[in-house]
Amino acid sequence: MAKVNNDAAHDDMSLELSSQQLRELVDQAMQRLSLFLDTLPEQPTSNLDGAEQIARSVSEPLPESGVLAEEVLDQLFDTLIPASLNPTSPGYMAYVPGGGLPQAAVADLISGITNRFVGIWHVAPPVAQIEATVIRWFCEMVGYPGGAGGFLTSGGSLANWSAIVTARRCRLPDNFLNGVLYTSDQAHHSVTKAAILAGFPTQNVRSISVDARFRIRIDALANQIARDRHDGLQPFCLIAHAGTVNTGAVDELAALAELAEQHHLWMHVDAAYGGFFLLTERGRERLQGVERADSITIDPHKGLFLPYGTGGLLVRDRNDLRHAHCMRGDYIPPAPDDPDFVDFSDISPELSRGFRGLRIWLPFKLHGASPFRSNLNEKLDLASWATSELRKMNEEINDELEIVAEPQLSMLAFRLVRPGLGEDELNRLNGQLLERINSTGRVMLSATRLHNRYVIRVCILSFRTHRPEVATCLHEIRQAISSLSG
Amino acid sequence: MAKVNNDAAHDDMSLELSSQQLRELVDQAMQRLSLFLDTLPEQPTSNLDGAEQIARSVSEPLPESGVLAEEVLDQLFDTLIPASLNPTSPGYMAYVPGGGLPQAAVADLISGITNRFVGIWHVAPPVAQIEATVIRWFCEMVGYPGGAGGFLTSGGSLANWSAIVTARRCRLPDNFLNGVLYTSDQAHHSVTKAAILAGFPTQNVRSISVDARFRIRIDALANQIARDRHDGLQPFCLIAHAGTVNTGAVDELAALAELAEQHHLWMHVDAAYGGFFLLTERGRERLQGVERADSITIDPHKGLFLPYGTGGLLVRDRNDLRHAHCMRGDYIPPAPDDPDFVDFSDISPELSRGFRGLRIWLPFKLHGASPFRSNLNEKLDLASWATSELRKMNEEINDELEIVAEPQLSMLAFRLVRPGLGEDELNRLNGQLLERINSTGRVMLSATRLHNRYVIRVCILSFRTHRPEVATCLHEIRQAISSLSG
Numbered sequence: 001m002a003k004v005n006n007d008a009a010h011d012d013m014s015l016e017l018s019s020q021q022l023r024e025l026v027d028q029a030m031q032r033l034s035l036f037l038d039t040l041p042e043q044p045t046s047n048l049d050g051a052e053q054i055a056r057s058v059s060e061p062l063p064e065s066g067v068l069a070e071e072v073l074d075q076l077f078d079t080l081i082p083a084s085l086n087p088t089s090p091g092y093m094a095y096v097p098g099g100g101l102p103q104a105a106v107a108d109l110i111s112g113i114t115n116r117f118v119g120i121w122h123v124a125p126p127v128a129q130i131e132a133t134v135i136r137w138f139c140e141m142v143g144y145p146g147g148a149g150g151f152l153t154s155g156g157s158l159a160n161w162s163a164i165v166t167a168r169r170c171r172l173p174d175n176f177l178n179g180v181l182y183t184s185d186q187a188h189h190s191v192t193k194a195a196i197l198a199g200f201p202t203q204n205v206r207s208i209s210v211d212a213r214f215r216i217r218i219d220a221l222a223n224q225i226a227r228d229r230h231d232g233l234q235p236f237c238l239i240a241h242a243g244t245v246n247t248g249a250v251d252e253l254a255a256l257a258e259l260a261e262q263h264h265l266w267m268h269v270d271a272a273y274g275g276f277f278l279l280t281e282r283g284r285e286r287l288q289g290v291e292r293a294d295s296i297t298i299d300p301h302k303g304l305f306l307p308y309g310t311g312g313l314l315v316r317d318r319n320d321l322r323h324a325h326c327m328r329g330d331y332i333p334p335a336p337d338d339p340d341f342v343d344f345s346d347i348s349p350e351l352s353r354g355f356r357g358l359r360i361w362l363p364f365k366l367h368g369a370s371p372f373r374s375n376l377n378e379k380l381d382l383a384s385w386a387t388s389e390l391r392k393m394n395e396e397i398n399d400e401l402e403i404v405a406e407p408q409l410s411m412l413a414f415r416l417v418r419p420g421l422g423e424d425e426l427n428r429l430n431g432q433l434l435e436r437i438n439s440t441g442r443v444m445l446s447a448t449r450l451h452n453r454y455v456i457r458v459c460i461l462s463f464r465t466h467r468p469e470v471a472t473c474l475h476e477i478r479q480a481i482s483s484l485s486g
Numbered sequence: 487m488a489k490v491n492n493d494a495a496h497d498d499m500s501l502e503l504s505s506q507q508l509r510e511l512v513d514q515a516m517q518r519l520s521l522f523l524d525t526l527p528e529q530p531t532s533n534l535d536g537a538e539q540i541a542r543s544v545s546e547p548l549p550e551s552g553v554l555a556e557e558v559l560d561q562l563f564d565t566l567i568p569a570s571l572n573p574t575s576p577g578y579m580a581y582v583p584g585g586g587l588p589q590a591a592v593a594d595l596i597s598g599i600t601n602r603f604v605g606i607w608h609v610a611p612p613v614a615q616i617e618a619t620v621i622r623w624f625c626e627m628v629g630y631p632g633g634a635g636g637f638l639t640s641g642g643s644l645a646n647w648s649a650i651v652t653a654r655r656c657r658l659p660d661n662f663l664n665g666v667l668y669t670s671d672q673a674h675h676s677v678t679k680a681a682i683l684a685g686f687p688t689q690n691v692r693s694i695s696v697d698a699r700f701r702i703r704i705d706a707l708a709n710q711i712a713r714d715r716h717d718g719l720q721p722f723c724l725i726a727h728a729g730t731v732n733t734g735a736v737d738e739l740a741a742l743a744e745l746a747e748q749h750h751l752w753m754h755v756d757a758a759y760g761g762f763f764l765l766t767e768r769g770r771e772r773l774q775g776v777e778r779a780d781s782i783t784i785d786p787h788k789g790l791f792l793p794y795g796t797g798g799l800l801v802r803d804r805n806d807l808r809h810a811h812c813m814r815g816d817y818i819p820p821a822p823d824d825p826d827f828v829d830f831s832d833i834s835p836e837l838s839r840g841f842r843g844l845r846i847w848l849p850f851k852l853h854g855a856s857p858f859r860s861n862l863n864e865k866l867d868l869a870s871w872a873t874s875e876l877r878k879m880n881e882e883i884n885d886e887l888e889i890v891a892e893p894q895l896s897m898l899a900f901r902l903v904r905p906g907l908g909e910d911e912l913n914r915l916n917g918q919l920l921e922r923i924n925s926t927g928r929v930m931l932s933a934t935r936l937h938n939r940y941v942i943r944v945c946i947l948s949f950r951t952h953r954p955e956v957a958t959c960l961h962e963i964r965q966a967i968s969s970l971s972g
Contacts, residue, residue, distance in 0.1 A: 015587060015791065015849070015857050015949045019520035022588050026516055029592055033599050034505035048611070055611035055827065062623040065854035072851045076844075081600050084610030088601050098601075101501060102508050105598025106515055112591025112793035112845075113519050114567050115574050115584075124570030125534070125541035137548040154640050155838040165683050175663060176685070189815035190837055196813070197651050197835055199662070199685025245815065301838060305501065307598035309840030327682070329675035329731065330935040341541065349683055351676055352641040352787060354795030358562075359598075363501070365558045368551035371501050449816040463501045 026109075028069050032077040037102070040464070043082070044441030045091050051083040085444065090464040093473060094446035096245065096273050096411075099462035100307035103366055104359035108307075111355035118355055119345040122333045131357030132342055137364070138298060139314055141278050142271075143291030149318025151348040152300075152356045155311040156272035159297040160239075161194035162313050162349060166295060167237045167266035168198055169324035176236075180228050182206045183239040184216035185451075186246050188270060191239050204233075214249035214405060214450070216240065218259060225263050238265045242287050242296075243274025246448045247404070248411030248459070250274060254289030261292075269293040272311065273461075274409050276303025279373045282380055286408060294320070300360055304372060305463040310359060313348075321347035376410075379460045382470045383407035386458060389474050390414055396478070398485050404455045413448070413455040416481060427454035429484070436480035443473040512595075514555050518563040523588070526950070529568070530927030531577045537569040571930065576950035579959060580932035582731065582759050582897075585948035586793035589852060590845035594793075597841035604841050605831040608819045617843030618828055623850070624784060625800055627764050628757075629777030635804025637834040638786075638842045641797040642758035645783040646725075647680035648799050648810075648835060652781060653723045653752035654684055655810035662722075666714050668692045669725040670702035671937075672732050674756060677725050690719075700735035700891060700936070702726065704745060711749050724751045728773050728782075729760025732934045733890070734897030734945070736760060740775030747778075755779040758797065759947075760895050762789025765859045768866055772894060780806070786846055790858060791949040796845060799834075807833035862896075865946045868956045869893035872944060875960050876900055882964070884971050890941045899934070899941040902967060913940035915970070922966035929959040 017025065058080065087097050116124040118131055131152060139148040153159045164181070172179045181195050185207045192205045206228070208221045225235045238260050240251040253269060260267035269290055275298035277283025278290070290296060293316065300310045315321050326346040328335075335343045345351045364372075384407060393401050405413035415430045434447050434456050447456050460470060503511065544566065573583050602613040617638060625634040639645045650667070658665045665686060669677050671693045678691045692714070694707045711721045724746050726737040739755065746753035755776055761784035763769025764776070776782060779802065786796045801807050812832040814821075821829045831837045850858075870893060879887050891899040901916045920933050920942050933942050946956060 015589075015853060015861060017523075017588055019523040022523065022592075023516055023520060025589065025592055026512065026595070029596055030509055030512055033596065034509060036600060037503075037505040037508065048608075051611040052824075052827075055607075055615040058612055058615040058619050059622070059826070060619065062626065063850060063854045064856050066850075066852045069852060072848065076596070076848075080612040080616070081602060083612050084602050087603055088599075095603075100598060100601030102503055102599045103501075103511065105595050106508075106511055108594035108598050109512070109591050110515055110519065110562070112586060112594050112795075113574075113588045114522060115586030115793045116567060116570055117573055117581075117794060121541075122534075125537040126544055126566040126569050129541040129544040130566070133544050133546065136545065140548065154840065155836055157836045157838070158644075161835060168685075169682075174687075177661060177663065189813050193811070193813045193835070196655075197811075198683075199654075201660075299838075307601045307840065308603060308838050309598075309842075311838075325679070325683075327675050327679045332675075338538075340545070341538075349647060349679070350641055350643045352643070352785070352794050352797075354640065354793065356795075362558065364549060364552075366552045366555060367501060368549045370550050375501060 025069055028073055032073055036077065040088060041090060043086055043089055045089045045444035046085045046438060046441060047082055048084070054079055054083045089444070090462065090466070090469045091443040091472060092462060093458050093460055093465065094444045096302050096459050097462045098302045098305045099464050101305045101363055101463065103363040104306045107359040107362040111358045116355050117352065118357070119343070119351045119353055120333055121336045121341045121343045125341070127355060128344065129341070130361045131344065134357045134360045135312070135314070138312060142275070142296055142314060144314060144316055147318060148314060148316050149321055149342065149347060150312060150314035151344050153311040153313060154309055155301065156270070156297050156299045157190040157194065159311045159313040160190050160270055161197055163268045163295040163297060164194050164198045164237065166315060166320055166324040167268065170320050171236045171266055172234065177201060178232070178234045179236045180204050180206060180233045181237040181239060182208055182221055182224065182235065184208050184210050184241065184251065186210055186214050186244040186249060187239065187241065188245045188272070191270060210249070213408070214244060214247045215251045216256070218252065218255055222259060235263055235265060237268065239268045239270060240293070242269050242271035242290055243409050243411070245273060246450060247413045247457070248273060248407060248409045249405065250286050250408045253287060254292070257289050257292035267293045268295045268297070270297045272297050272299035273302055275299065277376055277380070277409050279369060280376050280380065283376065283409070302461060303376065304360065305375070306359060310356060318347060325349060375463050378466065379410035382460045382467060383410040383412055386460070386470050386474060387412050390477070393478060393481070397481050399481065401481070404450060404453070410461055411457060411459040413450065413457050415453065415455045423453065430454045430456060433480055433484055436483055437476050440476060443469070443476050511555055514559055518559055522563065526574060527576060529572055529575055531575045531930035532571045532924060532927060533568055534570070540565055540569045575930070576948065576952070576955045577929040577958060578948060579944050579946055579951065580930040582788050582945050583948045584788045584791045585950050587791045587849055587949065589849040590792045593845040593848040597844045602841050603838065604843070605829070605837045605839050606819055607822045607827045607829045611827070613841055614830065615827070616847045617830065620843045620846045621798070621800070624798060628761070628782055628800060630800060630802055633804060634800060634802050635807055635828065635833060636798060636800035637830050639797040639799060640795055641787065642756070642783050642785045643676040643680065645797045645799040646676050646756055647683055649754045649781040649783060650680050650684045650723065652801060652806055652810040653754065656806050657722045657752055658720065663687060664718070664720045665722045666690050666692060666719045667723040667725060668694055668707055668710065668721070670694050670696050670727065670737065672696055672700050672730040672735060673725065673727065674731045674758070677756060696735070699894070700730060700733045701737045702742070704738065704741055708745060721749055721751060723754065725754045725756060726779070728755050728757035728776055729895050729897070731759060732936060733899045733943070734759060734893060734895045735891065736772050736894045739773060740778070743775050743778035753779045754781045754783070756783045758783050758785035759788055761785065763862055763866070763895050765855060766862050766866065769862065769895070788947060789862065790846065791861070792845060796842060804833060811835060861949050864952065865896035868946045868953060869896040869898055872946070872956050872960060873898050876963070879964060879967070883967050885967065887967070890936060890939070896947055897943060897945040899936065899943045901939065901941045909939065916940045916942060919966055919970055922969055923962045926962060929955070929962050
């Protein structure tokens, strides 16, 4: 015990920083982060040459002693972080970009240092209420009634999983292995994955065909439900999409809600990509009916431009969440009596969890909803504009540029069609086209397959992507096409 | 579309901060965070008076426009954050404290602003490799072989859930509703919750009685397995504990591993509280056998002193994780060929997720493992010391201070026993005792129930808690006892 009392030994083992030492560390980080932000427009959207070797250099045994902060930060900013795709770039329109609001990262700095516990309301009431308030904003945004509720997750996958678990616990409390889930063949793979993790056999997830606009076919869905019921199975859950990952397609939510009601299905809407367009008038029109869903996945790290790490689940009746998740231990303080307050651990799968709400609350407090709304409106405009410009390109080029998916929100898909080529050759051709578009590093697009056709996606969703970047994207597409035809 | 081109409109809607604006925001936050850290020793461990009213003040409609950063930060630091329990306080020995290393919060600032995507290796190889390296360090720490793997979660609850899902998918691939899980009556409630979320009926989770040291009774476990098998059920999973939440009890892991092997059970160890003591020699002795477990939950936001938000699951054979979780979409780049590299989305439930590894990697790079090890050794010493000091108090007091649970790691439990009082009266007496101990706000302890006895827990785990704070805690206990007896 002498050791513990010994000041020298104590100094050796300290992990405690004085506020002065912390400031220095933050200053060192901020120097590099400032440079990072200042040079963003020049940074390539992708920089993977040698990335594998660099990755190997990260592997080392657990170090026994530390190195200077300067050294670690240099390694991080000069070598490790740059060797990757760059979702922070204004030219990044691949996958589903959000950009990563630095304001949210400042919130994380505050959350981490002040380190409050939000799983149990009584432990930090105002802090828990920050997350509850954010959830209320979202519930109002989707048009849910007062009894709605929800919680923030680490992303859309776990939100989809919690939705399916909630549906299962509420609708099929006992043997659920005959339960059948319905979604379209355009579903995000996390939907099937969530169903499997929730305990359903893979074959109980029905992949329903889509119409020309990549929306689930309601007739096909109704037929499948009838067939399954006839076979003695239990249709119980429909997972619709408000913005599919492939093309941004929005299912006909109002009609689906009708069908779900008729067949007593739990209706979940995966709005991970499209949900926050509900902040705009056009979004509200296109997502009409979403408010009739039993549950909705949203993804602030997409449509609210947050850094990766925040999704959310909204449920029309928060009692359903409680029914599915509430189990308590003897070492836990009692739940709040007031219905305005909630123990997140009672309505979600986690007990300990970070102070997640701040990274949404702070940007909204600093800026209000208005610039978020404007940005989302701008992205809708940009996607329409890009589509009409792409269509115009057909006047200049020999091949045909086919718009495979018109934007229903801020995403579109196209491919180059050359008369006389078979599907495999077309797929190869478009693979080459994508490679050339991305080759200068000024923009980045990604591809997907739509019923075996290789198509190129443009997803405009970063708060840093404006008209000049989309113009650059169109320029790169034009150049790439002419080099391929040349 | 004119609007998009219009610079004025663009300015209005901008969420983009120049690096100068970001620096100002960080400076404003850091002023308050410095004050927060400088005044930590004087801050009360609990400050809940009026917290409910303050929580109500947070509820407001989504604001359309923003307010000055000064104003929001003042609200946060002066009003909202203080009205709570204070797990950052050096005197906080309630529940399972970690403290919240500010270094990790700086890592979060960096992660958020640079916003890399770690779910798919090919998208950011060195960044994904940071998490993979942290996982490798942990696998080596627990004594796992080269083929082990794992991933970081948001906390222990989801790690326990993923462990059970992995066990279920590997051991009971089809109808698993007859599968039985075994754990002790001291299990964290997240274990039962995880089993239920994973699809098991509540009644299939067996709560086995414990010995005098709160460790699962191996004879009772063996009997129950035999009984269940006789009844046609399928024993398949054992969840042992390396540090229970009630008393820090460590099950006899080597003997349990033997039994699990014999009965073909998947053995999971919930080491959320105790796991990082494996960095110390005493911890390795006490957790002997943990390396034979099929999977292990660890919680860096406990034993590595991180801010809330990081747990982890380690699995002895990473192919089991892949078998349970790998499902891919057409829009996802191919997985890496090299066995040294991993797509976290293939071995875990999430696709998009934050750049979680940095908040562990950076503190280890800055300080090395040595001060973590020293801190953990110090906590073991302090718990032994506190126990012997509590025992000595019996020489001064009229009542008996009963050590209900000796520390097996850095946690102990005690209660006051007054001859002639029944159990209910004793429970009330100890409730009052706890209230008095916590009343000055210099320390904070929490309580639990052990087979209906109300006991007070001391959990020493914050990197800010040293001998003077434990001495203060002993002083507060002594004062509270004498005021109760006076």
